[in-house]
Amino acid sequence: MIALRTEHLDVLVVGGGAAGSATALYLAERRPDLVIGIVEKSTLRRGGCTATGIDHWVAAFSHKFFCGGGARRFLPFFRAALTRNRRTDVFELSTVGASVARESYEELMQLERWGIDVRLDDGRFRVVWGAGAPAIWIAGKDFKPTIARRIRAAGCRIWQRTQVVRLFRDANRVTGALAMNVRTGELTAFAARAVVIASGSSTRLWHPAPATGDERAFDLVYSPYNNAEALMAAYGAGAELVATEFACATLAPVGYGCAGISGFLSAGAQLVNGTGEPFARRADARLGERMPRQQTVQACVNELRAGRGPLRLETSAIAAQDLPKILFAWDNEVPLMRQYVEQRGIRLGVDDIDVEPHLALSMAKVATDYHARSSLPGLFAAGDVSGTLPIAVMGAMVGGRRAAAAVDGYLAADTGPLAAFRHGEAADVARSVTLLLDDDAPLLWRDIEREMRDINTRYLGFSRDAAGMQCAAVLLDELAERAEHLRARNPHELMRLHETRALLGLSRIMARTALLRTESRFGHGQFHSRTDYPEMDNERWLQELIVTRDADRDEPQIQTRSCALTLRGLVDLALSAVRVIVSS
């Protein structure tokens, strides 16, 4: 029997990546009187997508004083937000994108105050490549270690190697969570007046490249350790989820799931198909390789489908003066792409890189409003797992700031005591977790996960149609029944078991929501490619699909919600426009 401890907190932050760390720090600065706990599956120093660093700060529509051309870059965005038939995003992009444009600079200055270098020795900012929006260099390798030190200094309580697996609630609100130490198996019930989910996007739902088998399950562009446990815990407690139907795809070197190809494309590298034809302009005559990333991926999928593979990226098309920018960025961040280029012996500016479409992550999120509030009182979300902000460190920090402000407001208004926390229920849940440990486990997580990925890759991956998705829904339901028999031989396997179950739950939702969305869409991080509905349909589908759990039948309930331009969106757009124009 594993021991169960109880801890009482004012605020529990789930996940100590970019967004969770920012939330905890902002909150600790605002309200030093609060007991803030941060629970992280790995470590604060190296947890999450930014484990080994980041190389650019998405400066959105930034100031002339570091990028130049602000108004020129901003206008197309402004027009797209206001023109219905141009919008590719179903999120309320207008509010979010525009406000982020305003906040990106403030957050950058905050990073500097927290002790992270954002300028060169001469005090100036340095523009590096970026996909679409201008991006500037920051000392990305120091990002997590520096922030982790700050969080400790701020007096937050920290649980590392600890995985949140369930949320608790009473009739009205979320009251805490159950978490497990993934090395010792020790269980902790956290009673908290507010909970912030910041657990990142969900990965490992597909074989990253359809042709490759399950041996590459962890070879991903995004962290393979960000899965859906916290997201599905929120769903289990009754919170609304959104964007469950969308994947987010990218391009990666053949046989190696690593970030960085987008940077090459922004720097001017050219995509070439098996016949030697540069095909990007065929897909988008105006933008070519600079078309939005999901469209680029779709163009590549089409080439492969038409038998015009393999695909290559010509680095010789990058202008000589831009190559040093890439090298400069590499010196300061994630070693992954450099590792690839060096080990392959690729000479930048001379050799080609073989590339393939890569299914990276699910865009499923806890639905939040502008203020990072979920649909459940006491539950908030920030970062990649939340509402609508861009998946970038900048979006994570903006989300963290908003979540901190919202939690502060909620706690100020909330007079209810923690007594609502039911210890008996926590002990019951803990017991059910303990029962999953079995030395002779007959069925292990990997077996179920492999089958789930087979189904998702085949029916819910790069090409979807109604018949396939109906088939997937049935197969996934059957798989979920078998997953009831999953057991683990040690706490590490138990961690994976929780991940597998959550991913399977999310897959079942995806099969249903993706079937309902009778269109194709390639927005910012919204990949949904249907062979039976190949066109984007803004007349009908400028809406979100909201999923909640029907507690009686334990089934997803799906509703649509319009994401038309709101008054707040218009005000945000206008303020951003003024700021950009003034500074240009």
Place this chain on the structure above:
Amino acid sequence: MPAQIDSRRCNRCGRCAQYCPGDIIHPVGGEVVVLYPGECWGCGTCVLECRTGAVTVSLFGAPQAAPAPSRKQATA
């Protein structure tokens, strides 16, 4: 692809095991071991944290002291 530890250079400080985001490296009976190689992201955190240069992440059996298997074989 999985990380590999060269036991001749490793001083068993445990930093890689402490910081690996995937819980892949564990101390086992006085050694530090890549216990779950099939779950390695290849992120290089262990390489960054190791102070003796004992860890490498080899993608394609690239040149290094101890020849590494190709990542396909290694993760199978």
